[in-house]
Amino acid sequence: MTSPHPDSEAVADTDPSVYRTLLESTRAIPWRIDWASMRFTYIGPQIEELLGWKQSSWLTVNDWADRIHEDDRQKTVDFCVAQSQKGVDHEADYRALTRDGDQVWIRDVVHVVRHADGGVDALAGFMFDITARKQAEDKILQLQRELEVLSYRDSLTGVANRRMFDTLYPVEWAKARATGEPLSLLVIDIDYFKQYNDHYGHVQGDECLRRVAQALDSCASRTRDLCARFGGEEFVLLLPATDEDAARNVAERCRRLLQHKEIPHARSGVGRAVTVSMGVGTIVPGAHDDRNVFLDRVDRRLYQAKSAGRDRICDTET
Structure with a gap:
């Protein structure tokens, strides 16, 4: 050097x-x-x-x-x-x-x-x-937060997505088990949605999904309530600290709101407007209960409602 x-x-x-x-x-x-x-x-x-x-x-x-x-x-x-x-x-x-x-x-x-x-x-x-x-750095953090929010949001309907439900459901289940409070689930399916898409087209079908999601989301009105798109034309409402009667009332309110919207459905098998079928369940989780088994039970009630003629609520098992 x-x-x-x-x-x-x-x-x-x-x-x-x-x-x-x-x-x-x-x-x-x-x-x-x-x-x-x-x-x-x-x-x-x-x-x-x-x-x-x-x-x-x-x-x-x-x-x-x-x-x-x-x-x-x-x-x-x-x-x-x-x-x-x-x-x-x-x-x-x-x-x-x-x-x-x-x-x-x-x-x-x-x-x-x-x-x-x-x-x-x-x-x-x-x-x-x-x-x-x-x-x-602050801008990057803000963008990361926005992306995180978007990753939990269904891009079509604007309500939460399946990922958000899968994240919050175990948390609320654990809280219910710890506090002894009831936890309710509503699993909801739009009746004859394939026929709706076939008749009106997918663009109108997407609009139908958005309008139904808005109605269901307005019924999940408390801070901890969650309305999420479960997949396709299926939605789920997660209702912490909600007993059987209150869950049934929320389900009825969802149906009434959709009736008032009067979304035309010329190919429905139960009328001339869009309707939904629902499975409803409530549980106070115990040490030996399994949240996936409970979700499956509520999902089976949804299919009971569909098998019984659609446009109805099923909160018991036959």
């Missing part, structure tokens, strides 16, 4: 202003705090451009702490003090307050300078403006 030119070494050794010029020409903001007095012995002039506070106003660590956003202040100060007392180099991300009341995301990179005996002499470091990076 070629050695630096001896003249350049001499300049650096004899002229400390070279180092200061280099430090103050970067976008990173250098600083130094004396540990004993907790006073700034230096902070780069770039701080004024970034935060608006004059370079001369940074006197003690209190000036630094007071200019941290109140939501980040205590945890940031506690973390930095604890790490510094241990003599550990560290980094901290926090929102700094600007003089005009705005905020900037800062990454503080801290080096602990020690005495010969190992005690802390000073803290030195750099502040970096990471606002753009944080905004990009």
Whole structure:
């Protein structure tokens, strides 16, 4: 490796202003705090451009702490003090307050300078403006959350999808078992839907699915209630803390809402409007009950309703 030119070494050794010029020409903001007095012995002039506070106003660590956003202040100060007392180099991300009341995301990179005996002499470091990076990270997190929501939503009807039901059903089953509260399920199928599609076409069939889903979803009105598209023209309502009578009432309300919508169905075998068949079940899960067995039982009741002529509710087994 070629050695630096001896003249350049001499300049650096004899002229400390070279180092200061280099430090103050970067976008990173250098600083130094004396540990004993907790006073700034230096902070780069770039701080004024970034935060608006004059370079001369940074006197003690209190000036630094007071200019941290109140939501980040205590945890940031506690973390930095604890790490510094241990003599550990560290980094901290926090929102700094600007003089005009705005905020900037800062990454503080801290080096602990020690005495010969190992005690802390000073803290030195750099502040970096990471606002753009944080905004990009926040945008990515927002998109991830939106994608997660979409992954649990049926794209055609807008109600929850089978994945959402499969996620929440075990949770509500466990809650019902722990609390002794009843849990109800409604499994619902649109009557003669194949004939509907054959007669009106798939575009109109999709619209029919959306209108039925909206009606069913409006009946799952409590926060924990769930209406999900189970597949094809089949839907399921998951109703926590709902007894048999209440579940039957929800089922009847679903049928009435669809009757009021009067969605034409010229090829139905039970009338001239879209109808549904339903299986309804309620259980207080015990230690030996199986949620899949219960779901299968309610599903069989749906097919009993269909076998009995459709456009009806079955909540018992024959």
